[in-house]
Amino acid sequence: MIEGKDSAPGVKSLTCGMIGGGQGAFIGDVHRKAVAMDRGAVLSAGCFSQDADNTLRTGLLLGLDRDRLYRTYGDLLEGEAKREDRIDFVIIVTPNHTHFPIAELALQKGFHVVCDKPLTTDSREAQKLADMSREKDLLFCVTYAYAGYPMVKHIRDIIARGDLGEIRFVQAEYPQDWLATPLEKTGQKQSLWRTDPARAGLSNCVGDIGSHIENMVTVMTGLSIHSLCARLDIFGEDRVLDDNASILVNYEGGAKGLYWSSQIAVGNDNGFRVRIFGTRASVDWNQEQPNYCRMGFIDKPTExxxxxxxxxxxxxxxxxxxxxxxxEGYYEAFANIYATFTGALAKKKAGEPLCAADLDFPDVDEGVRGVRYIEKCVESSKKGSVWVELTGKK
Ligand SMILES: NC(=O)c1ccc[n+]([C@@H]2O[C@H](COP(=O)([O-])OP(=O)(O)OC[C@H]3O[C@@H](n4cnc5c(N)ncnc54)[C@H](O)[C@@H]3O)[C@@H](O)[C@H]2O)c1
Structure with a gap:
């Protein structure tokens, strides 16, 4: 169909601040483009780096006022909290170990939060953020960005209405090859912290990309993981965290799954693919071709x-x-998440009630579940790849 469509109308009254995402960073700039795409909010404040010069350079290039460029995240949250025109929400795009202290302070100061995944490096801290956001009635989005693709939402909806029949088996993989060589030894920024347990947390590969598998399969199928058996491998010389992971999954209700994520799979860019097999039909979706979905049927030709x-x-x-x-690609998927989040926040600010469609963005509970999943994968692997249960609290 050839038909144009305006972007979401935009809510120019919302403003946000960003922590992380200075010059040389990866995902911060993606967030900035995504939040701007539908004019959902204006970036008005920043602490883009621990390096104040980087924050200044980044902020001035983005056209921000000097007095809203802060030396530390604490300064930003304190400073903005005192302003009459204070930002509405904070975007956290720093390495994993900093998410909890930043998000906790942001919630204490009454800001709504968008935080990148994994939510924290400890599930008790993640749960604390969930509890705080609920107590303070603040919105909290965790940017599992792939959930923003229209095709992903379609797959979720057709599975929920029963088009695949009963789900029997899920196979999901996320192979990359960017850590096939000892990149961290060259000083490359993103590999340095991802291979460092003090900054990445308990896991590198599962935390960084395996967490996307957990979220995507849960979103698409609605299935809950009952138990899992994980083997986390380390192939890179001198590494202490995993760079490859194979995980068997049992879901509540009897379906089974098999997840593989890898950063050493030579020849693969970002090959995130999910195949879901039901009693009547199957779906096959690949992140590198996100506009399409292959459906197989027991009784009619493939579509x-x-x-x-x-x-x-x-x-x-x-x-x-x-x-x-x-x-449409990654930027649009990210922007879809922001459009939903800022739409919900604008309604909330206006005192309007929010419905389920307004809240169709990955939330803090998904973030908590993701951190528990990472912990259980590490626990299973450390115990010799034994089955561990995921259900229930830590
Ligand atoms: N949702 C996704 O698809 C996706 C993709 C990539 C990264 N991520 C997540 O985003 C986060 C950032 O990843 P990245 O690859 O952009 O990292 P990066 O190293 O490229 O950037 C991190 C930025 O945070 C800044 N920073 C660090 N500590 C800070 C502090 N205390 N105060 C202010 N700024 C600080 C750094 O200076 C840098 O600018 C990670 O949690 C990662 O897992 C998510």
Whole structure:
């Protein structure tokens, strides 16, 4: 179908501040482009780095006022809390170990929060953030960005309405090869902290990309993991954290799964793929071709669904921006999450009630579940790849 569509109307009254994402960083700039895409909020304050010069350079380049560029995240949260035109929410895009103290202070100061995954490096801390955000009635989004693709929402909806029959088996993989060589020994910024347990947490590979598998499969299928058996491997010389992981999963209700994530899979860029097999049909979705989904059926020919051409469910179609054949990708998926989050926040600020569709972004409870999953994978592997139960609290 050839039909244009305006972006979401935008809510120019919202403002945000960013912690992390200075020059040389990876994901902060993606967040900035994503939040700006639908004009959901204006970036008005920043502490982009521990290096104040970097914060100044980054902030001035972005056109921010000097008096809203802060030396530390504490200064930003304290300083903004005192302003009449204080920011509405904080975006946290720093390495994993800093998420908890920053998010905790942000909530204490009454800011809504968008934090990147994994939410924290300890599930008790993650639960504390969930409890605090609830007590203080503050919105909290955890940017499992792939959940923002229209095709992912469509798959979620058709599985929920029973199109696949009963889910029997899930196979999900996330192979990359960027750590196939000892990149961290060259001083490369992103590899340095991801291979350091003090900054990455208990796991590198499962924490960094295996966590996306856990979230995506849960979102798509609605299944809860009952127990898992994990083997976390270290192939890189002198590494102390995993760079490859194989995980068997038992879901509540009897379905089974197999997850593989790797940073040493030579020849792979970002090959995140999920295949879900039901009693009547299956789906096959690949992040590198996110506009399409292959569906197989027990009783009719295979179909390739196309975003923009074929009918998607209403809650998926609402996120389609451009006609079919014009690829939408990572930025748009990220922006979809921001459009939903800022839309919900604008309604909340206006005192309007929020419905389930308003809250269709990855929330703090998903963040907590993700951290518990990482911990259980590490526990299973350390005990010799034994089965461990995931259900219940730590
Ligand atoms: N959702 C996704 O798909 C996705 C993708 C990539 C990264 N991430 C997550 O985003 C986070 C950042 O990853 P990255 O690859 O951008 O890291 P990065 O190393 O490229 O950037 C981190 C930034 O945080 C800054 N920083 C560190 N400590 C700080 C502090 N105390 N105060 C202010 N700034 C500080 C650094 O100076 C740097 O600018 C990680 O938690 C990572 O897991 C998520």
């Amino acid at each position: 390739i669904l196309s975003r923009g051409r074929d009918d998607l469910t209403p809650s998926a179609a609402r996120y389609i921006r451009i006609p079919s054949g014009h690829p």
